[in-house]
Structure formats: C-alpha cells, structure tokens
Amino acid sequence: MTFSELGLRAEILRALDKAGYQTPTPIQAKAIPTVLNGGDLMAAAQTGTGKTAGFTLPLLENLSRNTSTGKFRPVRALILTPTRELAAQVHENVQTYNQYLPLRSTVVFGGVSINPQIDKLRRGVDILVATPGRLLDLVQQQALNLDRVETLVLDEADRMLDMGFIHDIRKVLKMVPAQKQSLLFSATFSDDIKALAQGLLNKPDLIEVAPRNTTAERITQRVHPVDRQRKRELLSYLIGDGDWRQVLVFTRTKHGANRLTEQLQQDGITAAAIHGNKSQGARTRALADFKSGRVRALIATDIAARGIDIDQLPHVVNYELPNVPEDYVHRIGRTGRAEREGVAISLVCVDEHEFLRNIERLIKSKVEQQVVPGFEPDPSIKPEPIALGGQKTGGRRRPGGGNSSGRKQTPGRSASGRKPGGNNNSRANARSDGGRRNDNGGRPNQGRRQRRS
Template sequence: MNSFDELGLSAELLRAVSEQGYSQPTPIQAQAIPVILDGRDVMGAAQTGTGKTAGFTLPLLQRLSSLPSVRGPRPVRALVLTPTRELAAQVGDSVADYGKYLPLSSAVIFGGVNINPQTAALRRGVDILVATPGRLLDHANQRNVDLSKLDILVLDEADRMLDMGFIHDIRRVLKLLPAKRQNLLFSATFSDEIKALADGLLDQPVLVEVARRNTASEAVAQTIHPVDKNQKRQLLSYLIGANNWKQVLVFTRTKHGANRLAQQLEKDGLTAAAIHGNKSQGARTRALADFKSGKVRVLVATDIAARGLDIDQLPHVVNFELPNVPEDYVHRIGRTGRAGNVGEAVSLVCVDENKLLRDIEKLIKRELPKVVIAGFEPDPNAVPEPKEKPQARPPRRRLGEKPKTQGGERPSGEQNRRRRRRSKPKNPATQAA
C-alpha cells in the first residue's frame, strides 16, 4: 500500500497524519487499520518501532467519531492499557496528535504523580483513556471512572504487562467492562500465558503479524565486545568518544547500577542521566526530554524503565550488561533501527555473561560477531565468578505465634511475667521511702 489515502481514514485524520510528516503507512498500519475499522478483534504481533501505536490509534479515533454520542456525562468509550508510565504518555501524545481535528477528548492516567488532576479530568468526562493498570484500578475504586459503556479495549505490549505481574490487575479491569466490545491485543512475543489471555479476551480475532517471533531486527548491526568486568566502563567511554556517538541508550540490569554508571560517565566528561523505577515520574520525563533534545548524550536505563521508549532515529544501543532473560535482548536492541533507519547494538560481555550470550544466540538463531578492542583485551585466564549461595531465611512465624528466645524455645508464661516485672517502672514514692 502506497498511501494513507487508501486505508479509508477520514479527512480530519489524514490531515493530522500529514502534519506529523507521514505519507506512507508501515506494514502493520496497512494490515491493522482496515481490520480495526471493520470492527474486528485483532491479535497483533509487533515489536516496538513498527508503527503499531498509530496502527491502532488512527482507526480507534475514526470508529469513536462515527459512533452515536452518549447522553449525559461523557463515559469512557475507548481504553488503552499500557505497562509503563512512559508508554502511556507516548500513546496519549499519539491520540492527541492524530485526534486534534476531531471532537473527542482524551486523558492519560498513571501512578507516581498527583492523582487529583486525573480525578478532575475523569469527572469532566473523556472519550479515550490511556492508563496503567494499577492507577486505573485506584480510580475505579474511588468511583472516578465509568467503564460500563466502553466500545474498544486495547492491551498494548501485553507480554510486558504479564512480565511485570499485571495479570491479576488486568482481570480485575476486565470485570468492569461490558461484555460486548472490540478488543485489540498487541504483543512482541506470544508465550503460552499470552495465548491463554487472548483466548479468553478475543472473539475470532484477525492475526496481524509483521515480525517473526523473537526475531532481532535485521536493520540493527549487532556486535559483541569481549572485555573484563572491571574494564567495561572505560571501554564504554572510549567507544562513545572514539566513534563520536552523539546519542547512546545504555542498558544495565539494576537501578543501582544505572545510577552508578551515569555518575561515572559524568566524571569521564560525558553528559549522562539514569532512568529507572525508583526515579520520580518528573525526573524520568526530564531525563528523556534532555536526551531527545541532545542536552544529555548518554541515557542509562533499566529494562522496565526503557520499555516503550519512543526515540526517533536512535542510532546506538549498548548492553553494558546482558539481560537475564534472552527475550529482553530483543526488546533492548529494538530501540534502534526503527522506521527504516539503520541502527547499531553493541554488547560489552565479560566471562560471567557467556552463558547469557549463548542463550541469546540460541533465541535469535545466529552467532553474533565478536570484536576485541585493542587495549581492552580480556584476561584469557579469567573464570566466571562463583555465584553466591542465598542465605538461609529464618523460619516464618505463624500469625499470632510468639517469638522464640535465643535458646530456641518460646518464652514460658513465667518467663514473660518475670520480664514484665523487670520492665515495670518503679514507684517514685516507694523509692523515696
């Protein structure tokens, strides 16, 4: 398909699309938009960077604008559930940008920010609500939102929502919705759990698929740099400086590691910022804005914080540490090489991570090229560090059970009475006598 004009979108939507600088739909947009406009349920297999957000936002806006209006206070007609705050904000921006010439209102709600402005917006009434599951349930419990007249439900990045433990929240949300509605589910991967969720949610869905399961983007050049663990930070700074990388997204496994690395890179003279779950939403939004504008050169992120980040033409992604879950490697490198652009993914791998690397190569069904950087050659005699054995946990006390004494026995009634007598304050009048 050569043009958005052929998809059956309204003049108002085509005008907004043109103003965003787009003229040709991506493959998933070309497949999904006509099916959604037809009112069918959709099961979409798409990784980030494929244009899936516009793929469901555009037909959603058109369908709502053509439905008869509801009398009285305006109820939510479309709900988009996302796993993270960042993704919710980006979907909300997409709804606002594409729906600017339509008489529809929208709101975005997520945790980590003041709930009162969200409550005010919901009570005024919105047509399209973009939300994270936890904060949506908070509002539902406070009776701030009416979901009984919903027409369209979208689960975006459903695989990540399940990974983050939102399955129970999703089921609670589904109980608040009318039985008759259109359902759209998008996921980068399809585990058995996702398939089970889809089976219970979707009614004769149309499968829209633009990427094979767990396939790393072919538009991304992937390279492994073997290096000792204690040389990783120096090698990262060297690569950024020697190659004059202007915009680099770096992944670490932990929040503490992200903070520490960002501080070390600052000492190396590189502007850097960290985003992770412990950062306030304001700090995360500022860091992302500074990175997009070029004010910050290196953005260090954990997997959860970076999920759904929408950064146009991001040229470089670095795995400072390989992820524990191989599928997360695919998600990480999917931040670059998007929308037809060529990207580069570099992984700094120490001897401790060789098994993780083998698992990734098994998943993507290819061996990644390994390039040793002069001056950062790994020690050929290095061996993986032994994993620490987890410390034995003390036995759990049953509810209402009294603590044991150091000898291992529970304190007897007589011991307790002696203890209370010893701790009882003496009568000052008796002491004076």
C-alpha cells in the first residue's frame, strides 16, 4: 500500500514525497481511513510507530475540503499534548505535511512569553497544537475560543493522565462542541484511558498496532552490571570506545541529570541536560545541538524526553533504571525508529535489581547481561535503598503494590506515583513545562503544586 491509495490530495502527497515517505506504517494504514471518514478513534501505539502522521495527514485532508478564506479563522482542529517538546514536534510534523496547503497552524505552550502566541491566534489559525495549561491560560485571557473545533486529538493521553492533566482535559471538553470528531492516542489501553474514552469518544474504531507494552524488535537491549560508583566511568568508556556520536541518556532526577552532564564534560564529552527546571530556551537549544551533532550526549529525565523524535538515534542509555517499568519501554522507544536498528543499554547496579526484574516481567523477556571487562561488579557491595522523591526503595524491598494502571506504587504515594503533599522529581513535578504557582502564596494546592504547560 502507498499513501496515494489512501485518498489523500495531491498537495499532501507532494509534501510526503518531499519528506521521503511513500509507504504508510501499520498505524497510519489503519488510522487514516477512519479519520478521513469522520469517525472517532481510539488507538494504542508506542512511540516511533508513525502515529503523529496517522492523525495529522487525514486531519489536513478533512480541513482542506472546506478551507476558510475569510479574515476570521476559528480553530477547527485542536491537538493536545502533555509536554512542550512533544507539542513542538507535532507542530513540526503539521508544518511539514501542510506546506502546500493554505491552512494555518501554530503551537502554544508554557515557559515562553504568551503575547506572541496571542498575536498569532488573533490573526486566525485552523490548527492549534497546545499543552493543556497554556491553552486554558489563553482561553482565560479571551485570546482563544474553542466553540468551532471540528476535530479534537489527545496525543499520548496516558502520559497526560500520569501528569495530572485530567482536570484540565475535562475543562477543555466543556469548551469544545459536543458534536465533533475525537481521536485518542495512547501507549496502552489502561483502565484510566478506557474511562476517559467513555466520556470522550462516540462508538470509536479501536486500533492496536502492537501487543501491549512490548518492546521494539529492532532494538538490541543489553544490561551492563556495574557498581553504583563506577557508572559514570563506564558510560564515558562506552561513548569513547564505541565512538558514539549521539546518545540519549536517562536519569531519574533533574539533579542527577545536571551532575552527570558536568561529569561527562569533565571527561571531554560534549553533553547537555534537558529537564523541567531548564528554561524553554535552554531546552530548545540543547535539543537542537543534540540533533545537529554539536552535543554527543543528551542527558534527560523521563518527562522532558517526551517529544524527542530523532529518526536515526543509534543509542539510548538507562544510566539509572526507572522505578516505573512502563517508562523503560518509552525510553528505549526513542531509538530503533523509522525502520532503523537501535541499541538500548542499561547500567544496572546492585540497588536496581528489583527494578530490572519488574521491567523483565513487563516486557516478558530477560534482557541480556554483559559484564564489561575492567568494570566487574564487586560482589561484596550490599544494596542500598534508592531515594524516590523522599521515599526509599531498592535493595531487597519491593517498590510497592500494583494499581489499576499496572504501575508500581511506592508506599506513601498515590496510584499516580505522587507523594501526597510532597514534591517528587519524577512525578509530582511532572508538569515540567514550568509556569506559575497558584494564588496561595506558592503553596501546593491539595497537596500538589499547580503547574501550567
């Protein structure tokens, strides 16, 4: 099958050809006909499957059938994403496929001045890509009206729920017309996602292009056992010995990302960090430098890495294993994209053995372990608890019980992974799009600081 067989107009096919795409991926081949027919859609697709084009291409086709030529252009398609980086990436895709069409688009998110965004909206746009918090800010400032939306897309809906955006999503749903096309994309069909879909979708087509929580076949996964104090040394050795020119490295915390970046720079490796405490300008520069090759190692937290879309990224390293097993799948899915091979390496110390077992249970396979000569772990070192936002886990202790979404729950945490009333680098601060405090003197609201994307 080719894109030309899917009923897309010549201008879109021309843009696809210019971008070098001729054959749709499985998610695209299944989703595009449904969206073209105007039906609602609920799709489970991992990162790297081409899902963005799966909704962007038919959305552009449908909007082109009735193009507005007047001075006033209401928002007719709204695409919601959980993070700034993903919003920017989706809008980049929209611009790529829309380059020969008269449709207008823009992207809005927090961390940057709101005034230029207001100016663009007042000039009129057909397609708006947004993070929920900044979208609601714009509505509150009467810079945006959503009563003419024809298509609503929730991209990475599972991550939006994880990040606490459910209340914002419900507010948005009240602002858009009841009669509209709704498209929901998620990595999994969890119970929470099904509940959200019930209130959003009308007799949707269901698409699942890969078994739930499976890892990509094109990714070679490997574990290097190593002592906790020698991880940085081993990472520098791997980068230098393998002459890696581009590697995405994951840490659990923002502080850990900053520290590792400084250490790699001291080792003579160009590195940059990307996380929620960085300004939007710094995040954008770091990602651009990484994509261009000016930076060899990009050190990221899980939240900030959403939206990092690099077709030929060869290496992903879990410098620290995630305590949430599903995040491992999201992390390694940054490589092995666009039909290319990728390598995902995890540096695992004795403290993380339980995390590794949880990951292997999720992906239903054992990850090959290779000891790097000269970095053999010291068997006399005992496991130590790992601090996760004030809680301790690791060693022989289990991270906690399960919940309806299948995530492990640390004692003293809610099912979403947040420590009640606390500030958790990996979850409570997940609205990494910076922003503003509430009117309560900056104190958390109902135990969680309010963030705006």
